[in-house]
Amino acid sequence: MVDAPAQNGDSHQIADDDVAMAGTNGDEKKDLKDIKLEDLFADGDSDEEFPSTRNDETDNPLALSPVTNGNGISSSDPELLRMFYQRLFPFRYLFQWLNHSPTPTNDFGHREFALTINDVSNNEIYLRYQSYPTADLIRKDIVSKLPSRFEIGPVYTTNPRDRKTLRNQNSFKPLAKELCFDIDLTDYDGIRTCCDKANICVKCWQFMTMAIKVIDTALRDDFGFKHIMWVYSGRRGVHAWVCDKKARVMDDQKRKAIAGYLEVIRGGSQSGKKVNLWRPLHPHLSRSLEILAPHFQEDVLETQDPWAESDRAEHLLSLLPDKTLNESLRKKWASSPGRASTSKWADIDALAKSGASKGLDTRALLEAKQDIVLEYTYPRLDIEVSKKLNHLLKSPFVVHPGTGRVCVPIDTNRLDEFNPMAVPTVQELLSEIDDWAGPAPGGKTPADWEKTNLKPYIEQFRSFVLALMRDEHDPKIKREREENEGMDF
Amino acid sequence: MLRQDFNRSDPKRRVLADHRKKQFAAPTYHETEYHHRLNFYATPPTADITLEQFEQWAIDRLRILAELEACSFRNKSLTETASHMKPLLEKYLLLQPNSSSSSKLFEERQKDHYSHFILRLAFASTEDLRRRFSRVETMLFRLRLNDESPRDRDAFIQSINLDCEQVTEDERNKYRDELAALTSSKKGVEEEVTWVKVDWEKVPDLVESRRVFVKAGKAYVPSKEQSSMVIAEFTKRLDRALDLTARALPRLDEDDRLTPILNHLSKNFITPDASYVGSSSSVSGADISARNIDTLSAQFPLCMQNLHRTLRRDAHLKHFGRLQYSLFLKGIGLNLEECLIFWRSAFHKITDDTFNKEYRYNVRHVYGDVGGDSNRRGGGYSPFSCQKILTEHPPGPGEAHGCPYRHFSLENLTTLLQGVGITDRSVLNGVKEDKESQKFHMACNRVFEHVHKNEIKRAKDESIMTSAQLETIIHPNEYFKRSYLLKNLGKTNSEDIKMEDS
Numbered sequence: 004m005v006d007a008p009a010q011n012g013d014s015h016q017i018a019d020d021d022v023a024m025a026g027t028n029g030d031e032k033k034d035l036k037d038i039k040l041e042d043l044f045a046d047g048d049s050d051e052e053f054p055s056t057r058n059d060e061t062d063n064p065l066a067l068s069p070v071t072n073g074n075g076i077s078s079s080d081p082e083l084l085r086m087f088y089q090r091l092f093p094f095r096y097l098f099q100w101l102n103h104s105p106t107p108t109n110d111f112g113h114r115e116f117a118l119t120i121n122d123v124s125n126n127e128i129y130l131r132y133q134s135y136p137t138a139d140l141i142r143k144d145i146v147s148k149l150p151s152r153f154e155i156g157p158v159y160t161t162n163p164r165d166r167k168t169l170r171n172q173n174s175f176k177p178l179a180k181e182l183c184f185d186i187d188l189t190d191y192d193g194i195r196t197c198c199d200k201a202n203i204c205v206k207c208w209q210f211m212t213m214a215i216k217v218i219d220t221a222l223r224d225d226f227g228f229k230h231i232m233w234v235y236s237g238r239r240g241v242h243a244w245v246c247d248k249k250a251r252v253m254d255d256q257k258r259k260a261i262a263g264y265l266e267v268i269r270g271g272s273q274s275g276k277k278v279n280l281w282r283p284l285h286p287h288l289s290r291s292l293e294i295l296a297p298h299f300q301e302d303v304l305e306t307q308d309p310w311a312e313s314d315r316a317e318h319l320l321s322l323l324p325d326k327t328l329n330e331s332l333r334k335k336w337a338s339s340p341g342r343a344s345t346s347k348w349a350d351i352d353a354l355a356k357s358g359a360s361k362g363l364d365t366r367a368l369l370e371a372k373q374d375i376v377l378e379y380t381y382p383r384l385d386i387e388v389s390k391k392l393n394h395l396l397k398s399p400f401v402v403h404p405g406t407g408r409v410c411v412p413i414d415t416n417r418l419d420e421f422n423p424m425a426v427p428t429v430q431e432l433l434s435e436i437d438d439w440a441g442p443a444p445g446g447k448t449p450a451d452w453e454k455t456n457l458k459p460y461i462e463q464f465r466s467f468v469l470a471l472m473r474d475e476h477d478p479k480i481k482r483e484r485e486e487n488e489g490m491d492f
Numbered sequence: 493m494l495r496q497d498f499n500r501s502d503p504k505r506r507v508l509a510d511h512r513k514k515q516f517a518a519p520t521y522h523e524t525e526y527h528h529r530l531n532f533y534a535t536p537p538t539a540d541i542t543l544e545q546f547e548q549w550a551i552d553r554l555r556i557l558a559e560l561e562a563c564s565f566r567n568k569s570l571t572e573t574a575s576h577m578k579p580l581l582e583k584y585l586l587l588q589p590n591s592s593s594s595s596k597l598f599e600e601r602q603k604d605h606y607s608h609f610i611l612r613l614a615f616a617s618t619e620d621l622r623r624r625f626s627r628v629e630t631m632l633f634r635l636r637l638n639d640e641s642p643r644d645r646d647a648f649i650q651s652i653n654l655d656c657e658q659v660t661e662d663e664r665n666k667y668r669d670e671l672a673a674l675t676s677s678k679k680g681v682e683e684e685v686t687w688v689k690v691d692w693e694k695v696p697d698l699v700e701s702r703r704v705f706v707k708a709g710k711a712y713v714p715s716k717e718q719s720s721m722v723i724a725e726f727t728k729r730l731d732r733a734l735d736l737t738a739r740a741l742p743r744l745d746e747d748d749r750l751t752p753i754l755n756h757l758s759k760n761f762i763t764p765d766a767s768y769v770g771s772s773s774s775v776s777g778a779d780i781s782a783r784n785i786d787t788l789s790a791q792f793p794l795c796m797q798n799l800h801r802t803l804r805r806d807a808h809l810k811h812f813g814r815l816q817y818s819l820f821l822k823g824i825g826l827n828l829e830e831c832l833i834f835w836r837s838a839f840h841k842i843t844d845d846t847f848n849k850e851y852r853y854n855v856r857h858v859y860g861d862v863g864g865d866s867n868r869r870g871g872g873y874s875p876f877s878c879q880k881i882l883t884e885h886p887p888g889p890g891e892a893h894g895c896p897y898r899h900f901s902l903e904n905l906t907t908l909l910q911g912v913g914i915t916d917r918s919v920l921n922g923v924k925e926d927k928e929s930q931k932f933h934m935a936c937n938r939v940f941e942h943v944h945k946n947e948i949k950r951a952k953d954e955s956i957m958t959s960a961q962l963e964t965i966i967h968p969n970e971y972f973k974r975s976y977l978l979k980n981l982g983k984t985n986s987e988d989i990k991m992e993d994s
Contacts, residue, residue, distance in 0.1 A: 127849065173619075190889050226692065227709030249709075256696050263700030269886060276901065285702040286670035383889070 078407030078429050079121070084149045087429050088142070090436065090451040092400055093461050098138030100246070100468045101155070103475040110179075112136045115156030115163045117395050120148055131156075132163040151404045154395040156180065158251075177393040182228075182250040182258060185396065186214045187240035190383040196307050196315075201405075203239045208423055209302035211241050214382035217291045218243065219415055221265060225287060226250075230471045232464075233413040235426055237403025241413065242396055246471055255392050262389040267381045276322055278374040278381070292373060295380040300345075303379050310344045313337070322375050323351070324367045327360035399464065402429045411460040412467065427456040526601035528648045529587050530636055532726060533733070537606050546610060547753050552584040553607035554757060557628040564631065564879070569930065574635055587636065590644055613744070614757040616737040621758055626734060630727045637719055649722055655694070656721075659687035659712060667712070670705050675714050686715045695721050778976060780825040782834035788824070790912075791979060793936060793971040794896045795881060796820050797912055802892040807841045812885050813893040814851070816876055818858045823875035823969035828859040877967045878933055897923070897932040914939060937964055940971060947978035956981060 076083055102111035118130040130150075135141035145153065157177035159166070166175045188207055192199050197206040215233055222228045222245060230246040253261075264287065268277045280288060303309060310316040316336055320329045331354055336342055342350075355368055388394050401410050407428035413421050427435075432455045439454040452461050524537060541549075559580055563573040581587075587604055588594050608629070615625035637645065664671060664687065675685050692711040698704045698720055705712040713721060744751060780788070789800045799817040803809050809817065814835070821831055832855055836847055856862045860872030878895065887894040896905055905927065906920060914920065919942045926935035941948060951957040957977070965971050 193889060224708070225706040253693070257693055260692075260696035260700040264702055264706070268889075281702075283673040286673055286705055287702065289673065386888075387885075 076430060078402055079151045079404045081149050083429055083433065084151065084402070085146060086433055087402060088146045088149065091429075091432055091455065091457055092142075092145070093452065093464060094142040094145075095138050096461065096465050096468050097398065097400070098141065099472060100464070103472055105472070107137050110158055113159045113162050113178075115159060115395070116141070116398075117154040117156060118145075118148055118150035119152050119154075120150050132166060134163045152401045153398055155398050156395045157393050179251040180392055180394075182245040182253060182261065183388050183394065183396045184218060184243035184245075185236075185240065185385040185388040186211060186218075186243075186382055187236075187385055189239060190385070194303075194307070194309055194379050196309055196311075201239050203423060205422060205424065206302075206306050208421075209298065209306070210380075211423075212418055212421070213295055213298045213302070213380050215241060215243075215413070215415060215418055216294050217382050218265060218384075220290070220294065221287055224290075225264075226261065230467070230474070231415075232399070232467055233415060234399045234410050235408070235413055235421075235423055236397065237401070237408045237410045237426075238406050242399075242410075244396075244399075248475065253392070255390060258392065259390045262384070262386045265382070265389075266384055266386055267377055268383050276374070276378075278378045280374065280377075282370060284373070288377070291381065292376060295376060299376045299380050304343075304345045304348055308344045309379065310347050311341060313340070316347060319347070319375070322371060322378070324371050325355075325360050325363050328355060328363060328368070331359040400461075409457065409460075411457070412464050414463055432457055524602075524605065526598065526605070528651060529589055529601070529644065530633070530640065530648045531601070531605055531608070532652055532729060533605065533608050533612075534729070536609050537602075539602075541606060543749060543753075545606075546750070549603050549607040550610040550614065550753070550757055552603075553611055556580060556585050556632065557611070557625075560628045560631045560635075561624070564627075570634070570638070573631070574638070577635060581635075589641060591641070610754075611757065612734065612737055613741070613750075614754040616734050616741055617758065622731070622734045622738065626727060626730050629730060630723060633726050634723050637722065645719070649718065652722070652725070654690075654721065654725060656688040656690040656713075659689050663689075667705065667707065670707075671712060671714075674703070674705055674712075687712050688718065689713075690721065695724060697724060778825070780827075780830070782826070782830045782837065785821070785826070785834055788972075788976075791972055791975040792820075793965075793968045794908065794912065794939065795894065796968055796972075798896050798908060799892055801911075803838050807839055810891045810893075811854075812887070813891060814854060815858065815873075816881065816893040818855055819873055819875040820968055820972075822859060822872070824972050828856065828861055831855055831859070875967070875969050878936070879966065881968070882932060895932055895936075897927055897935040898930075902927060909939070914942065916942060933964065933966060936971070940965060940975070944975060944978045947981060951978060951981060 098111060099105065101114055102108055104110070112134060114134060115131065116133040116135070118133055120128045120130060122128055133144070135144060157180035160174060160176050160178055161169060169175055188195070188203050188210065189200060191207065191210050195207045195210065197204050219231060219233070222231055228245050228247045228250055232244045232246065234242045234244065236242050267280070267288070269279070284292070310319045313336070320333060323329055332350060335350060335354070336347060351368075351372070355363055355365065388396060397410060399410050399412060402408070403410060407430055408426045409429060409432070411426055435455040436451050442448050452458060524535065524539070556577070559577065560573070563576060568576065585604060585607070587600050588597060611625065615621040640648070671687065689710050689712055692699050692706050692709055695704060695711050695713060698713065698717055699706060699711060703717055704714070778788070785800070789797055792800065796817060799809060799813050802813065803817070818831060818835070821834065826834065832852065835851060835855055839847055839851065853862060858872050881893070881895050882898055885893070887899050896908055900908065902924060905923070909920060909923065919938060922938050923935040926932065926938060948962065951962070965974065
């Protein structure tokens with residue numbers, strides 16, 4: 004589900020940070036109280052005990068303490084949120100994105116928003132079925148309610164606020180929503196060695212890079228979708244929003260079909276081999292394998308070194324088909340403890356060629372190796388998010404309450420450069436406004452967001468939205484839509 | 493017969509049909525002819541039949557549909573279902589191919605046609621009935637389509653208008669490798685494959701299982717998969733027609749000949765799931781309380797034992813695990829207060845605060861204590877049946893729900909079974925075979941019979957339980973109930989006697 008709840012253990016960790024900084028800000032007591040608030044942001048399943056951004060991998064000093072920066076203000080502080088929503092949040096583009104037109108339509112007006120608010124006694128309130136006719140009204144309501152985050156749901160047949168006034172309750176149905184994907188690094192805990200739980204670093208972020216490449220290619224090439232936005236979820240994952248008209252109106256069955264098409268890693272903690280595929284490989288899978296192979300060599304074998312320890316190497320052996328070959332591999336690896344995964348991977352072929360096993364089925368071995376590459380690289384989707392039309396997903400540009408980072412869109416053209424640790428936090432952004440030197444002589448005063456590091460992200464969002472609106476207004480497409488509506492009746 | 497006026501809700505056409513003119517107009521329909529054994533049921537029947545025929549035909553078809561649904565609940569494969577259904581179909585709903593010389597072809601097909609439309613009326617009233625009706629009708633259609641001779645099938649497919657185009661030679665060359673990956677058979681025999689191209693939305697199930705090549709929103713379907721396209725189209729048209737029927741239904745209200753029959757028919761088609769609502773699955777005399785769950789868990793089916801062990805090991809379960817287990821506990825008669833105590837003490841690593849904020853609501857929702865109106869009125873969800881556990885929400889990383897017989901690898905399953913005390917080699921081998929042939933419920937019943945073999949023998953010998961009471965278990969709560977009854981054969985009887993004495 005939605006990303007990264009801060010947990011119980013979190014508050015201790017953060018509290019420690021604060022005590023260490025107590026000398027500098029003298030605001031310690033307030034912080035502790037505020038951070039207690041963090042417990043409330045939990046949702047869904049959250050099993051991590053001590054989430055915090057791994058900081059030894061980055062040289063960005065600001066990333067050292069994700070929740071509190073130099074100012075020592077928690078990212079869910081109401082004043083901070085108010086300034087953020089008032090001065091930085093791109094409500095107008097959010098409106099255009101969901102409205103598909105500059106003038107208000109039902110696409111926006113009947114859209115559900117769900118707000119997470121903390122009341123005076125720090126209880127978390129979850130407000131579903133909020134809706135707004137225009138960009139100004141959503142802005143006004145968000146600024147007055149100051150939700151710590153909000154989520155976007157589907158467009159309904161009628162205004163969600165009026166759902167109880169309908170004579171026939173059954174006629175209140177979800178009609179359309181972007182096709183969404185959620186990928187979360189916690190699902191990689193079985194295969195990543197650098198971090199676990201909610202922690203991330205640049206090394207394991209590569210799994211996200213691979214995932215985006217594979218899913219994005221499949222959605223564009225195979226299904227013909229054009230308007231796909233990838234968004235950093237604020238802590239340890241990414242969301243995808245497929246915004247094409249065709250994708251938005253899909254029913255649950257079609258969503259399930261796409262989800263199933265893209266899902267390869269199946270099975271729970273006890274199911275052993277997680278990749279079971281028909282041969283020959285489906286074109287989507289052989290293409291994905293091509294995309295993933297270099298990453299497997301570099302980001303998995305070399306960086307993650309997943310089979311260095313002998314019990315993890317044992318898992319590798321359990322995935323290989325030939326018992327005799329496994330025996331000789333086990334012997335070889337036992338004699339050189341700590342042998343690097345790259346060498347172990349090479350050993351498989353080397354020993355296979357040397358004839359260590361008589362009745363070796365080379366084809367079965369090759370297929371098993373392909374399966375292993377996929378198990379260690381193929382995207383692990385949280386598939387429930389994609390299957391249901393009425394699933395809610397956190398809005399882009401919301402602040403992640405645990406890390407303070409803004410959920411910014413990811414530029415897929417420069418995917419490899421994206422560094423989650425360098426994503427601005429709300430505290431940094433607000434101090435950037437304060438530090439802004441003033442307009443260039445003769446130039447007009449820019450908007451607040453243009454004074455900050457949020458600028459490239461909002462510009463990217465704007466051009467995405469513009470392209471989407473252009474396509475919606477192509478007269479040919481419009482006619483097609485009207486026809487469809489006529490038929491649906 | 494009953495003619496539904498499909499135009500009724502179409503405002504554009506309403507103008508054309510002045511009802512006075514229409515009343516005396518010549519009928520626009522023709523006498524139905526059946527060229528094919530298969531039928532898409534596009535046109536409603538128009539000829540007269542007697543009320544007896546009306547009822548009898550409907551009951552015959554209902555028998556078939558109920559049996560088909562039972563097959564799917566027992567997780568039978570398509571071929572098993574086909575062989576199971578064959579004698580029943582011959583008895584109740586025989587349809588012979590064009591090639592047969594039978595003189596009854598017309599009568600058979602007419603009965604099939606009419607009974608379908610009668611049941612359509614009976615099952616159009618609620619969303620749930622519509623969904624189930626369309627599911628089993630699709631199963632029936634699938635069975636018949638697979639049974640059809642290739643020539644008849646092609647002729648039938650030609651007769652329905654599927655919106656697809658042939659893939660040209662150029663395109664086939666362009667995507668030669670991709671297309672080859674989908675057709676090359678293991679035997680290496682290259683068959684002549686024809687490809688058609690459709691919008692991928694038309695064949696969602698083929699896309700989902702990656703049995704077609706998808707490019708730029710088009711699915712390239714090989715000839716062997718085209719039947720599933722036809723089936724998808726069948727379901728689609730049927731669902732649409734059912735919706736229309738539902739809207740036309742109110743006009744039937746005044747009919748006191750048909751409405752009782754139709755109501756009666758639809759009542760005979762209740763959900764097996766619903767039978768577990770309430771206390772029917774709980775056992776009397778048992779101490780069902782939070783502190784007793786550890787003891788009772790020895791009599792739980794493997795799926796629940798696994799959840800219980802995981803819970804005790806990790807002091808936590810993920811969402812679907814909690815859902816599956818809470819519902820089961822509710823089913824065995826654990827009340828809401830006890831259930832909250834149970835979860836609270838099981839999650840001993842978290843604070844009261846966290847529990848109250850994150851989990852309490854969930855548990856209460858399951859019991860129908862909170863949530864929407866319908867949830868509260870219905871007393872929450874029903875406990876999951878094996879069917880549901882086997883087919884919905886397979887466990888993902890770190891999740892412990894699902895059916896161990898299905899979702900565990902064989903090694904892990906064997907370890908788990910040995911962990912709960914099943915060490916008999918013949919049983920373990922049997923489970924292995926069941927798992928390989930995908931008969932997961934058989935494996936579970938095999939284990940049950942092994943664990944309770946003495947009691948079952950006694951129950952049979954002393955005829956305490958009839959064989960009907962000992963048939964295949966298809967619900968985890970039934971597993972527990974039967975296990976509990978068997979283990980306490982002597983005790984419950986003596987208690988009953990005592991109570992009578994006093």
